[in-house]
Amino acid sequence: xxxxxxxxxxxxxxxxxxxxxxxxxxxxxxxxxxxxxxxxxxxxxxxxxxxxxxxxxxxxxxxxxxxxxxxxxxxxxxxxxxxxxxxxxxxxxxxxxxxxxxxxxxxxxxxxxxxxxxxxxxxxxxxxxxxxxxxxxxxxxxxxxxxxxxxxxxxxxxxxxxxxxxxxxxxxxxxxxxxxxxxxxxxxxxxxxxxxxxxxxxxxxxxxxxxxxxxxxxxxxxxxxxxxxxxxxxxxxxxxxxxxxxxxxxxxxxxxxxxxxxxxxxxxxxxxxxxxxxxxxxxxxxxxxxxxxxxxxxxxxxxxxxxxxxxxxxxxxxxxxxxxxxxxxxx
Amino acid sequence: xxxxxxxxxxxxxxxxxxxxxxxxxxxxxxxxxxxxxxxxxxxxxxxxxxxxxxxxxxxxxxxxxxxxxxxxxxxxxxxxxxxxxxxxxxxxxxxxxxxxxxxxxxxxxxxxxxxxxxxxxxxxxxxxxxxxxxxxxxxxxxxxxxxxxxxxxxxxxxxxxxxxxxxxxxxxxxxxxxxxxxxxxxxxxxxxxxxxxxxxxxxxxxxxxxxxxxxxxxxxxxxxxxxxxxxxxxxxxxxxxxxxxxxxxxxxxxxxxxxxxxxxxxxxxxxxxxxxxxxxxxxxxxxxxxxxxxxxxxxxxxxxxxxxxxxxxxxxxxxxxxxxxxxxxxx
DNA sequence: ATCCATGATGGAATCGTTTCCATGAAGGCG
DNA sequence: CGCCTTCATGGAAACGATTCCATCATGGAT
Numbered sequence: 009x010x011x012x013x014x015x016x017x018x019x020x021x022x023x024x025x026x027x028x029x030x031x032x033x034x035x036x037x038x039x040x041x042x043x044x045x046x047x048x049x050x051x052x053x054x055x056x057x058x059x060x061x062x063x064x065x066x067x068x069x070x071x072x073x074x075x076x077x078x079x080x081x082x083x084x085x086x087x088x089x090x091x092x093x094x095x096x097x098x099x100x101x102x103x104x105x106x107x108x109x110x111x112x113x114x115x116x117x118x119x120x121x122x123x124x125x126x127x128x129x130x131x132x133x134x135x136x137x138x139x140x141x142x143x144x145x146x147x148x149x150x151x152x153x154x155x156x157x158x159x160x161x162x163x164x165x166x167x168x169x170x171x172x173x174x175x176x177x178x179x180x181x182x183x184x185x186x187x188x189x190x191x192x193x194x195x196x197x198x199x200x201x202x203x204x205x206x207x208x209x210x211x212x213x214x215x216x217x218x219x220x221x222x223x224x225x226x227x228x229x230x231x232x233x234x235x236x237x238x239x240x241x242x243x244x245x246x247x248x249x250x251x252x253x254x255x256x257x258x259x260x261x262x263x264x265x266x267x268x269x270x271x272x273x274x275x276x277x278x279x280x281x282x283x284x285x286x287x288x289x290x291x292x293x294x295x296x297x298x299x300x301x302x303x304x305x306x307x308x309x310x311x312x313x314x315x316x317x318x319x320x321x322x323x324x325x326x327x328x329x330x331x332x333x334x335x336x337x338x339x
Numbered sequence: 340x341x342x343x344x345x346x347x348x349x350x351x352x353x354x355x356x357x358x359x360x361x362x363x364x365x366x367x368x369x370x371x372x373x374x375x376x377x378x379x380x381x382x383x384x385x386x387x388x389x390x391x392x393x394x395x396x397x398x399x400x401x402x403x404x405x406x407x408x409x410x411x412x413x414x415x416x417x418x419x420x421x422x423x424x425x426x427x428x429x430x431x432x433x434x435x436x437x438x439x440x441x442x443x444x445x446x447x448x449x450x451x452x453x454x455x456x457x458x459x460x461x462x463x464x465x466x467x468x469x470x471x472x473x474x475x476x477x478x479x480x481x482x483x484x485x486x487x488x489x490x491x492x493x494x495x496x497x498x499x500x501x502x503x504x505x506x507x508x509x510x511x512x513x514x515x516x517x518x519x520x521x522x523x524x525x526x527x528x529x530x531x532x533x534x535x536x537x538x539x540x541x542x543x544x545x546x547x548x549x550x551x552x553x554x555x556x557x558x559x560x561x562x563x564x565x566x567x568x569x570x571x572x573x574x575x576x577x578x579x580x581x582x583x584x585x586x587x588x589x590x591x592x593x594x595x596x597x598x599x600x601x602x603x604x605x606x607x608x609x610x611x612x613x614x615x616x617x618x619x620x621x622x623x624x625x626x627x628x629x630x631x632x633x634x635x636x637x638x639x640x641x642x643x644x645x646x647x648x649x650x651x652x653x654x655x656x657x658x659x660x661x662x663x664x665x666x667x668x669x670x
Numbered sequence: 671a672t673c674c675a676t677g678a679t680g681g682a683a684t685c686g687t688t689t690c691c692a693t694g695a696a697g698g699c700g
Numbered sequence: 701c702g703c704c705t706t707c708a709t710g711g712a713a714a715c716g717a718t719t720c721c722a723t724c725a726t727g728g729a730t
Contacts, residue, residue, distance in 0.1 A: 016403075018716055029680035034718055041719085042677055064460045065405065066716030069396045069685045072347075076439075084428065090421045097415065097442050106456060108407075109440040111428050125437060129395045231617070263621055286562070287616075290594055292623030349686055360710035365688055372689090373707060397686030400715045 017060045026054035037062065068130065076106040077313060078126040080136040082114045082200075082229045086257055088283050088302050089137065092158060095306025096135055103314050114199060114229040116140030123148050133313045135306070138162050139200050156313040158305050160200050161322075168316070170309040170323040171203075172300040177327035178207035179214075181252050181280045181298050184329060186215050189338035190250040190278060194223040194241055196234075196262065197254035204254050204282075223248060227258065234261035242269055242277075249338050250278040256285045259295060274336035284330055294332035301325045348391045357385035368393065404463040407437040408644060411453055411467040413445045413531075413560045417588055419614050419633050420468065423489060426637025427466055434645050436464075445530060445560040447471030454479050464644045466637070469493050470531050487644040489636055491531050492653075499647070501640040501654040502534075503631040508658035509538035510545075512583050512611045512629050515660060517546050520669035521581040521609060525554040525572055527565075527593065528585035535585050535613075554579060558589065565592035573600055573608075580669050581609040587616045590626060605667035615661055625663035632656045 019037075023030040028047060035041035036051040043051070054060075068074050079096050081089040093109065100107045108131060110122040119140050126134060127147065133154045138145070142162040148155060157169035185193050195208045205224060212219045222245060227237035238261040241248070253259035259281030266273055273279050273293055281288065284299030308323050350368075354361045359378060366372035367382040374382070385391075399405045410427050412420040424440065431438045439462060441453040450471050457465060458478065464485045469476070473493040479486060488500035516524050526539045536555060543550045553576065558568035569592040572579070584590035590612030597604055604610050604624055612619065615630035639654050 016716085019718090020716080023680090030717085031680055031682095031719075032678085035679090038718075042679095044678060047678080061455070061459050063716055065396075065400045065403070066685090067718070069400045069687090069716075070718045072396070072685060074396065079440075083425075084415070085418065085421050085425050087416065087418060087421070090416050090418070093440070094414075094416050094442070097440070104456070106439050106441070106460060108437050109410075109424070109428070110437070111425070124392070125435070128392050129437060260617055260621065285618075286591055287618030287621065290591065290618065290622045292621065347686085350688095351686080354710090361687085362689075362710055362712090363708080366709090369688075373709090375708060378708080394686055397715090398688070400686075400717085401688045403715065 016063065017058045019060075019062065019066075022051065022054050022058055022060050025058060026050045072130065073132040074130045076100075076108055076131055076133070077310065078108045078110070078122075078131045078134040078136075080110050080112055080119065080122055080134065080138075082112050082137055082139060084109065084111055086229070086255070087285050088256055088300070091302035092137075092306035092309075095303040095308075096310045097306075098303075099307045099310030099314065103310075105314070112137075112139050114139045116144065120144040127151055127153070135309045135313055137200075154313055156309045158309045160203065163202075166320060166322075168312055168320045168322060170305050170312065170325070172305065172327050173324050174201075174203045174327075175207040175210075177282065177298040177300070177329075178204050178252070179211040180327070180329045181282075182208065182211035182215070184296075184331075185250045185252070185278060185280060185335065186217065188250075188278065188335060191217055191338070192220065192223065192245075192248050193217070193250045193252060194225070194245070194248045195252050195254065196237055196241065196258040197224070197226055198229055198258070199226055201254050208252070227261075229257070231257060231261065234258045235265060238262040239265040239268065242266060242271060248277060250280070250335070253279065253281045256281060256283045256288075259283075259288075259297075263291060263295075274334050276339060278335035280329075280335060289332065291334075293334050295334045296332045297330050299328045299330055301327075347394065348389045350391075350393065350397075353382065353385050353389060353391050356389060357381045399461065403461065405461045407431075407439055407462055407464070408641065409439045409441065409453075409457040409462045409465040409467075411441050411443055411450065411465065411469075413443050413468055413470060415440065415442055417560070417586070418616050419587055419631070422633035423468075423637040423640075426634040426639075427641045428637075429634070430638045430641030430645065434641075436645070443468075443470055445470045447475065451475040458482055458484070466640045466644055468531075485644055487640045489640045491534065494533075497651060497653075499643055499651045499653060501636050501643065501656070503636065503658050504655045505532075505534045505658075506538040506541075508613065508629040508631070508660075509535050509583070510542040511658070511660045512613075513539065513542035513546070515627075515662075516581045516583070516609060516611060516666065517548065519581075519609065519666060522548055522669070523551065523554065523576075523579050524548070524581045524583060525556070525576070525579045526583050526585065527568055527572065527589040528555070528557055529560055529589070530557055532585050539583070558592075560588070562588060562592065565589050566596060569593040570596040570599065573597060573602060579608060581611070581666070584610065584612045587612060587614045587619075590614075590619075590628075594622060594626075605665050607670060609666035611660075611666060620663065622665075624665050626665045627663045628661050630659045630661055632658075 019030050019033050023033045036043050036048050112119040135156050137159045142164050161169040209219050225237050225241050227233045234257045253262050281295050281297045284297040288295040288297050350361050350364050354364045367374050367379050443450040466487050468490045473495050492500040556568050556572050558564045565588045584593050612626050612628045615628040619626040619628050
């Protein structure tokens with residue numbers, strides 16, 4: 009008692025039913041070329057009657073590329089990237105394009121694999137939060153792939169990208185903390201956030217605060233790595249009075265590590281976290297954050313990759329300091 | 340100075356380079372059929388030399404279906420679904436399959452659209468958190484689609500699904516609250532969580548607590564809707580002493596609404612939240628939760644849809660009560 | 671009345687792969 | 701030595717759409 013195999017309705021069936029040639033059917037359905045009103049109507053009626061849905065397979069082969077957008081993020085579990093993905097999906101939806109999601113785990117090798125796999129599928133539009141250097145994107149460009157980078161850019165080349173204004177965000181946070189009297193400010197960042205590290209150094213320099221390299225610590229994109237980085241920093245340097253966390257996972261890790269070490273926020277150390285997330289307000293204490301328009305980043309990136317093929321553009325979106333209760337004066 | 344269009348390397352090129360026919364190349368590369376060792380080597384060498392990557396387009400058309408897995412979730416921004424998606428991605432990665440992500444927003448119409456679009460792409464495997472009734476899945480089955488439902492099931496038909504043990508989870512939570520002396524326990528649930536509502540009724544009945552229909556309130560899947568539901572409940576019925584939130588967004592909304600209304604947790608009302616999320620521990624107070632294996636649900640669903648085509652199976656994964664500090668004795 | 675431009679139309683080629691089938695060679699067995 | 705099986709191999713068909721091109725009809729302009 010197996011399900012009866014159902015043959016797919018093809019353009020040929022529609023042509024036959026409408027008494028015209030396949031070329032005419034295609035022309036009517038795609039809206040290209042000309043056809044008389046009577047014919048158009050007959051074709052449309054036949055297509056509707058047979059419940060015809062053109063197969064993307066045939067079309068793709070003929071056109072030699074797949075529709076749709078490839079989306080590469082480090083970790084979909086990180087709400088920042090989830091919101092970014094949501095923005096991409098929102099824009100893709102209005103364009104009727106499917107989205108192929110892949111997670112790199114911030115591993116350049118995995119990233120290269122995913123690029124290869126997208127190439128194999130002949131996907132021609134990709135939005136990526138890059139983690140490798142520019143090298144691995146070579147084959148992609150050579151294959152004519154349209155790429156827009158999000159949140160980060162690859163150094164060297166000048167390629168379209170959509171990013172939050174890291175420089176301004178970091179500067180605002182640092183100035184805010186400095187204004188509270190802090191001098192030994194630490195930065196917790198992910199690999200790939202070199203832009204923020206650079207901005208951090210600059211901001212300190214401008215304020216005349218010497219940069220202490222030991223207070224800049226990098227973590228990989230996992231929860232464990234973030235916790236290790238935060239706990240390590242707090243233990244190694246009990247003299248830090250403020251921490252700037254470069255992402256919500258690092259902020260979370262800092263809160264956790266501080267509790268574990270019985271370091272009170274904000275009495276013992278102040279904390280500013282990059283990226284506003286719903287729980288920042290629920291946290292004890294509510295976290296002061298630099299909010300980033302994650303959704304918009306994704307949406308704009310999708311717009312760029314869909315509508316502005318070829319024209320390399322860089323979009324920078326503003327960040328905002330939201331003061332809550334995780335910062336106090338220097339102890 | 341435009342980039343030179345690069346012609347794709349095809350099986351024909353490889354055949355020519357290796358001095359064999361296209362059929363032989365295909366046989367060697369796919370591992371089907373027979374070929375002499377010498378030929379195999381020549382083909383492999385030629386393919387490597389030309390950096391040949393078979394186009395998925397041709398293969399898909401010939402095979403009449405696309406590889407890959409369609410994944411339909413209500414909202415990728417909800418960490419539960421993000422973790423579920425992560426599980427699917429993990430399994431898909433090991434199988435080398437791409438994942439096409441779509442969000443339904445718990446809207447049956449949008450769900451139907453997405454199904455249609457997947458059908459058009461000839462995707463043949465789908466993992467979905469269904470929101471509509473069984474109706475709209477009809478065309479999908481008729482087209483021979485392999486579907487595995489996650490987190491929820493559609494009523495009526497007996498179809499493969501992977502779910503957390505809602506019944507046990509709800510019962511555990513209700514028994515825990517009842518054990519603390521609570522009698523007026525409210526349930527905040529999403530549409531689509533009827534299973535949990537049913538379990539809630541049963542659990543109360545078994546404990547001899549009359550069910551008060553006004554204490555069961557349903558919300559849609561947005562933050563706003565969740566907040567409205569929580570705030571509405573708390574205002575309308577100041578006599579509730581405990582709330583069971585059917586998901587992390589509802590839990591979040593409950594904490595927020597309670598603060599707004601100056602209702603203290605757990606002194607004034609106790610809260611148990613479905614789904615353990617990282618911030619539950621960071622929250623003030625730390626939230627008592629029913630944890631769900633979101634990642635595993637996704638992973639198992641992917642396993643099912645990849646390896647067990649046709650064999651309808653239902654997998655139920657255990658939940659766990661994690662006691663933190665959001666519940667107290669009846670006031 | 672003739673000619674040309676325009677529009678409608680369908681046949682056939684094309685995209686890149688897999689797979690069916692026919693062919694030829696080689697080897698084992700009686 | 702001849703026959704049959706097995707293996708290796710390549711040509712060609714198939715998948716389902718789009719699109720090039722040739723054909724034919726129509727109608728306006730000269």
